Structure formats: structure tokens, C-alpha cells
Amino acid sequence: MLPPLTQSFRTEPWQLRYLFDLGFQGWLVHIGVVLLTGSLLVGANPGAAWPFFWTGVMLVLSVTMAALSKAHSTASPHSDYEYIRAGWGHTILTTLVGLTWGYGAIVVSLRSDFNLLAIYSLALGGTALGAVSSQHGVPRSAFVSIWTSVPLLAAAHVMEARSPAMGVMVLLYALILSMLTVRMHRFLATNYNLAQSLDGKVVELTKTSSELVKAREEAEDANQAKSRFLAQASHDLRQPIHAIGLLTASLKDTRLSREQRQMVDSIESSVDSVTSLFGSLLDISRLDVGGVTPNPVPLDLGAFLSQVAAQNRELAAKSGCGLSLVHSAAWVKTDGNLLFTMVQNVLGNAFKYAPGSRVLIGPRRIGDKLALQICDTGPGIDSAQIEAVFSEFYRLESAAAGGTVEGMGLGLAIVRGLGDLLDLEVRMASVPGRGTSVVIAGLETAKPEKVPPARKGRAHPLSGKRICVIDDDETVRKAAAGLLERWGCIVEHGAGVGDIAGACDAILADLQLGDGASGLDAIDAIRRRSGRAIPAVILTGHSDVDTREKIAAANLPVLSKPVRPAELRAVLTRLCLGL
Structure with a gap:
């Protein structure tokens, strides 16, 4: 004190x-x-x-x-x-x-x-x-x-x-010395008081600084705990969703009545909605804890936009939207996966908030850089709300969509966060009654890379291919095996490498197996046993940086659960054909 x-x-x-x-x-x-x-x-x-x-x-x-x-x-x-x-x-x-x-x-x-x-x-x-x-x-x-x-x-x-004159002069000297004493004492006391006041402020600032450091450490601990929880919850929650998706895809390949097919379509739509919501929560959480690391590489913008359009045709049709694409021969240097997430979220918003409208996506040049622009002819947004829509959990009501739309209001917040991560500027312009335009600007141009010509495959490239499925979750394992068999594959599946006895053309392995085992180790063991580098793909419900780095070090393709059947089929086809 x-x-x-x-x-x-x-x-x-x-x-x-x-x-x-x-x-x-x-x-x-x-x-x-x-x-x-x-x-x-x-x-x-x-x-x-x-x-x-x-x-x-x-x-x-x-x-x-x-x-x-x-x-x-x-x-x-x-x-x-x-x-x-x-x-x-x-x-x-x-x-x-x-x-x-x-x-x-x-x-x-x-x-x-x-x-x-x-x-x-x-x-x-x-x-x-x-x-x-x-x-x-x-x-x-x-x-x-x-x-x-x-x-x-x-x-x-x-x-x-x-004579008293000399005595008076000496007494005046004493008086001057006394006055000097008073002034010096007051100066000393003032200086001491200021020093004490400064010490008090330093103590208060030190205490406040300590409290801030403690609060920051607590916040960091909470973030780490949240990150660990999300990593585990990510795996545990994705497993049943992944299984439902695979089972639904298998069910669609059977003979169904019209009513049954409508029910399966409803299940598939619900799975897609849950997948989208869950993905948004994980994306925003990973951004909050700095769990997303960009990997910029040269990207064929034309092929990228074609892939985006192809994967959104069905969703556009369901919302009654017409999706148009402006082709491009340009190449850019960016992280294609993160850019895909940004474009997908913007398109998803257009389909939800502007059903029945025309949606256009294409590149445009701004200065010496390129930009992607997504436009729709929907009801538009009031200018006072444009900045607010980029906030987390902010949702608009849409008369065209029948009131409040499905979702959690995270899509554009993720777009802005990923844009900051990639040094891209995200701008929105809207005119009520005429439509909305979102521009993702700042894409650096890159030199085109040589792309090997595609091999001519059979009508059903997976037919007759031997696929090993390794997953400790029996429901997921059987669902995957059933779907692959409907694609004409010969499937051998098990909970670990000990359950796989025969040879195979490709391996489909979950990253986290039972008893602390790893899908990476299982793939390595099967490859050593067969004496060749069998093509393999890792499935995982974890999205943390450490997991991604382990998979990247093994130089294996990775699919995040829940996996869309079309995406799984495309990856396995590419592996089996050696592309």
C-alpha cells in the first residue's frame, strides 16, 4: 500500500x-x-x-x-x-x-x-x-x-x-535563507507527491495490465478448449451424417416408387442442410482460432468456374434459379479450396434469398488484378443492411423465400473472414427490386500451367475395381461398402488393417481408427504388404491444422466428412485411372 x-x-x-x-x-x-x-x-x-x-x-x-x-x-x-x-x-x-x-x-x-x-x-x-x-x-x-x-x-x-546597519543586513541574509528553505521544501514535497501519484498510477496500470494478460490467457485457453471440443465434436457428429448420406445415395439407386423417391429426396435435402449448417459452424470456428492456413497455387479460373457451376446446377434448379457462367482462360494464384468456399457461400445465399431469379457468375478485370462477380436479379437488399449482412448470425427476411430463410447467418461472415485471409476484398452492391452483386476482388494473375490430357475411360470406370474400406465405425463402413458395390466395385472392408487380406486397386480409409490406430498407418501397412504404392484417399471428420498437416505430409488426397457421393466417386475414379 x-x-x-x-x-x-x-x-x-x-x-x-x-x-x-x-x-x-x-x-x-x-x-x-x-x-x-x-x-x-x-x-x-x-x-x-x-x-x-x-x-x-x-x-x-x-x-x-x-x-x-x-x-x-x-x-x-x-x-x-x-x-x-x-x-x-x-x-x-x-x-x-x-x-x-x-x-x-x-x-x-x-x-x-x-x-x-x-x-x-x-x-x-x-x-x-x-x-x-x-x-x-x-x-x-x-x-x-x-x-x-x-x-x-x-x-x-x-x-x-x-552600528545596527551591519546587523540588519546579516538578519536579512537569515530571512533570505529561511525563504529559500521554504521554497525548496515545497518544491521537494510537490515532487514527492507527484512521484507518489505516478507510482500509484503505475501500480494501477500494472494491476490492470496483469488483469488484461490474465483475461487474454483465459480467452486463449477458452479458444483452445473450444478448438479441441470442435475437433472431437467434428469427428463424432460427422460420422452419422456421413453414414446417412452414403445410405441415402445407395437407396436412390434402388427401385423406388414416386412417393418413396420423394421421401428419399427429402432425406437427402435434410442431410445437405445439416451438412451446410455444420460446415458453416466449423468454418467460422476455425477462422476464430486461426485454424485456417491458405495454400496459394496457380489455379485455372475457367476450370474452377466450370466446376462451381456443375456442382450448383442441381441446387439452382431446386430454387428455380437460372445459373449462367462467363467462361475465362485466365489463371490466378490463390487457394482454390478457400476460394471455392467463398463462392459457394455467395451462391448459396443467392439461391436462398432470390429463388426464381437469374444468377450470373464470371470474372472481371479491376486494374491489374482479376475479380469474381456473382450477380442475381432477386429482391435486393436495403443499403443500410449491406454491411450488417457480413456479421455473424445475421439473417435477413425474404418475401420471395417466404419469410426467414433456412440457415444460421454465417455464410457471408465466412466469406469476409476467408477474404481477409487471402488478401481479397469482398464488396456488395444492391438495388432493392433489381438484384444484388457481390465482388471478390484482388486475385493475382498467374502463368498457365500445362494440364495433362484426360484419359479416355470406360462408361463405368469404377466397375470391377477392388476397393478396400477401413473404418472402425461399422455403420459407416457398411454404408460405404454398399454404395461402392452399387457402383460396380468389389469391396473388402474392415475395422483395421488386420481385416484386409486381399489385394486392391484403391484404399478408402478413415483417419482416426479404434485403439489409437491411424488410417495413415493402415495405408502404409497395406502398401508394404503388397509391395506397391496403392492409390489411397483419407476420410476425416477432423478439421484442425495438425490433422491437415499430417495428411499433407503423407501426400494423400483427403475428403472431409460428410462426403457427398458424387465427390467420393470423382476422387476414386481419378485414383483408379491414375489421373
Whole structure:
């Protein structure tokens, strides 16, 4: 706890410590002045005893004061009571020193000439000024030193000169020294108060800083805990969704009545909705904890846009939208997966909020860079809400969509977050009643890369291919096996590498297997056993950076659960054909 601020002329322990810190050296100088003055007095008064008496008394007092100051300096801390007691001892000894100086002045005026008195006056005046400089921290000591010696010096001059004028001048000198003491003490007290106030602010800032650091650490711990929870929840929740998706795809390949097909379509639509919502939550969480790392590579923009259009034809048809594409031969350098997520979210919003409209996607040049523009002819957005739609969990109502649309209001927040990550600017313009335009600007152009020509495959490239499925979840494993068999594959499946006995053309493995086993290890074991690098793909429900880095180090393609059947078929086809 800080000591209270000092008040004028109230002696505080800090003032006494300051007095004793300055006093030791001051009293050493005083001893030197006493010795010089005493030698002059002895020389000017041969045979007289009083100069020796004066010198002896002054030396005893000065040495005592020096010892007192040394013993109570800050190098030798004491209690407040001890400082106060020593302070009064200092004042008493100062009184004796002052009276001794005054006594000497009177004796010199009576027994010596004016010249010796003048020299003695210089010595006394100098020590009085020295008392002000070293004792202003405790004004009573400085005042006692001045007013016990200088008035007697004034009296000595009056006695020697037989005129009060010299005495008045000496008293004026004492008054000036007293005023100087007051001013120096006030300056010292003000400086101390400011220092104490500053120390208090530093303590408060230090405390606040510590609280902020603690709060930041707690927030970081909470983020890490959230990240760990999401990583585990990601895997656990994706598993059943993944299984439902595979089973639904298998069911669609069977002979169904019209009513049954409508029910399967509804299940598939619900799975897609849950997948989309779940993906949005994971994406925004990964952005919050810095779990997304861009990997910019040259990207064929024309092929990219064709893929986007192909994967959204069915969704556009369901919402009654017409999806058009502006083709491009340009190449850009960016992370294609993250850019795909951005474009997909913008298109998803257009299909949800502007059903029945025309949607156009294509490139445009802005300066020396390229941009992607997605336009729709829907109801549009009021200009006051344009910035708000990029906030998390913000949803608009759409009359065209029948009120509040499905979703959590995270799509455009993810678009803005990924844009910041890729150094891309996301802009929106909208005119109510005419439509909305979203521009993703800042794409760096890149040199085209050579693309190997596609091999001509059979009508059913997976037919007859032997696929190994490794997953510790029996429901997921059987669902995947059933779907692959409907595609004409020969499937062998098991919970681990020990359940796989035969040879295969491709491996489909879950990353996290039971008992701490890894799909990466299972793939490596099957490859070593067969003596060749069998094409393989990893399925995972984890989206953390460490997991992605492990898979990337193994140089294997990865599919995130829940996997769309069309996406799984495309990847397996590419692997089996060696593309």
C-alpha cells in the first residue's frame, strides 16, 4: 500500500530519510570548514584557550551528526519510529552546532579585529547556506541552524561596528535563507507527491495490465478448449451424417416408387442442410482460432468456374434459379479450396434469398488484378443492411423465400473472414427490386500451367475395381461398402488393417481408427504388404491444422466428412485411372 501524500511542514519518515541521505557528505564538508576556521582562530589568538575549546566542541558535534546521518541512511533502513526519534536528535544537535557558531562570533567580535570577524562571517554564512541545501527536507532543522547562529553573528557585527546597519543586513541574509528553505521544501514535497501519484498510477496500470494478460490467457485457453471440443465434436457428429448420406445415395439407386423417391429426396435435402449448417459452424470456428492456413497455387479460373457451376446446377434448379457462367482462360494464384468456399457461400445465399431469379457468375478485370462477380436479379437488399449482412448470425427476411430463410447467418461472415485471409476484398452492391452483386476482388494473375490430357475411360470406370474400406465405425463402413458395390466395385472392408487380406486397386480409409490406430498407418501397412504404392484417399471428420498437416505430409488426397457421393466417386475414379 502506498503511503499518504505529504503535507507542508509535517515531518514524514521519507523526509527524514532524505535528510540523512544528504547529511553525511554535508557534515564531512562541515568538519573541513571547522578545522580551517579553528586553525585561523588559534593562529589569530596565540595563547588563548577558547579557540581550542570551540574547535573541539564543533568537531565532536560534527562527527556525531555525520555518524547519525550514516547510521540512518537508506542503506540502513529503520522503522518509522526510529527515524522520527533520530530526526529530533538531529534537530537538537543542529541547535547546539548553531549556538556554537554564534558563540564563536561573539567571542571573535570581543577579542579580535574586524578582519577575523569578516572571515568568520564567511565561514558561518557558508555553513548556514549549506544547512539550507542539505536540511530543507526537514524545515525545523534548517530554521534552527539559521536562527541559532546568524542572529548572534548579527549581534557580533553590531558590537564590533557600533552600528545596527551591519546587523540588519546579516538578519536579512537569515530571512533570505529561511525563504529559500521554504521554497525548496515545497518544491521537494510537490515532487514527492507527484512521484507518489505516478507510482500509484503505475501500480494501477500494472494491476490492470496483469488483469488484461490474465483475461487474454483465459480467452486463449477458452479458444483452445473450444478448438479441441470442435475437433472431437467434428469427428463424432460427422460420422452419422456421413453414414446417412452414403445410405441415402445407395437407396436412390434402388427401385423406388414416386412417393418413396420423394421421401428419399427429402432425406437427402435434410442431410445437405445439416451438412451446410455444420460446415458453416466449423468454418467460422476455425477462422476464430486461426485454424485456417491458405495454400496459394496457380489455379485455372475457367476450370474452377466450370466446376462451381456443375456442382450448383442441381441446387439452382431446386430454387428455380437460372445459373449462367462467363467462361475465362485466365489463371490466378490463390487457394482454390478457400476460394471455392467463398463462392459457394455467395451462391448459396443467392439461391436462398432470390429463388426464381437469374444468377450470373464470371470474372472481371479491376486494374491489374482479376475479380469474381456473382450477380442475381432477386429482391435486393436495403443499403443500410449491406454491411450488417457480413456479421455473424445475421439473417435477413425474404418475401420471395417466404419469410426467414433456412440457415444460421454465417455464410457471408465466412466469406469476409476467408477474404481477409487471402488478401481479397469482398464488396456488395444492391438495388432493392433489381438484384444484388457481390465482388471478390484482388486475385493475382498467374502463368498457365500445362494440364495433362484426360484419359479416355470406360462408361463405368469404377466397375470391377477392388476397393478396400477401413473404418472402425461399422455403420459407416457398411454404408460405404454398399454404395461402392452399387457402383460396380468389389469391396473388402474392415475395422483395421488386420481385416484386409486381399489385394486392391484403391484404399478408402478413415483417419482416426479404434485403439489409437491411424488410417495413415493402415495405408502404409497395406502398401508394404503388397509391395506397391496403392492409390489411397483419407476420410476425416477432423478439421484442425495438425490433422491437415499430417495428411499433407503423407501426400494423400483427403475428403472431409460428410462426403457427398458424387465427390467420393470423382476422387476414386481419378485414383483408379491414375489421373
